[in-house]
Amino acid sequence: MSDTNSSDNGIAITDNSAVILHFDLTLEDGTAADSTRVHDKPAKMVMGDGSLTPNFEDCLRGLKKGDKKAFTLAPEDAFGQPNPDNIYHVDKSKFSADMELQEGTIMGFSQPDGSELPGIIRSVAGHSVTVDFNHPLAGQTVVFNVEIIEVK
The missing domain is CATH 2.40.10.330 (Thrombin, subunit H)
Incomplete structure (x- = not known):
């Protein structure tokens, strides 16, 4: 039996990929902090453009359309420590x-x-x-649950 979907979800996220994804962001204790699903507006980002921390990008690298993954980021890898x-x-x-x-x-x-x-x-x-004026999540360890919608 052949998998007919393999051709349209085969692109893996690499250094310059444009990625559309849904994410649910929670604190370590499970408190909801943010979600793109609330208004059903997925996030769009470009790997390597400096808008994401290197650790966050490392967590996304290699994922493909349809993939779901959860990862925990320390404050330094997410929103930083309060200044x-x-x-x-x-x-x-x-x-x-x-x-x-x-x-x-x-x-x-x-x-x-x-x-x-x-x-x-x-x-x-x-x-x-x-x-x-620090980011409201500065100093927090956060958990991202991502679902990759599209990779270009």
Whole structure:
């Protein structure tokens, strides 16, 4: 019996592959952190373009269309360790008066170039608001469950 699908799923992920995949990202304790399945929008990435850590790329290398794999990444191989230089103390007057500032709230902060950078409110004390611009998953060991949709 011949396998008729072997020709369209035979390309393995290599250094310059364009990859479309679904992923479910959880913390070590099983807490869901992110998933492309929520809105059914697979992620698109190009191996070797610098957007992924080398260890993450190593975990994908060799996979083919239809493959599923789970792998655990240490903070250094995922979102890095928190950087104390990314924590700022902002005067409460910089926020609009009707804005509710609560610990754990993630909000966008306008950058000089017009882009927005997400920051997490860590504390509010008097007139000082502590904002953390580290990635929300910095310092976390994460588990990726990937399903390869397409490899070019």
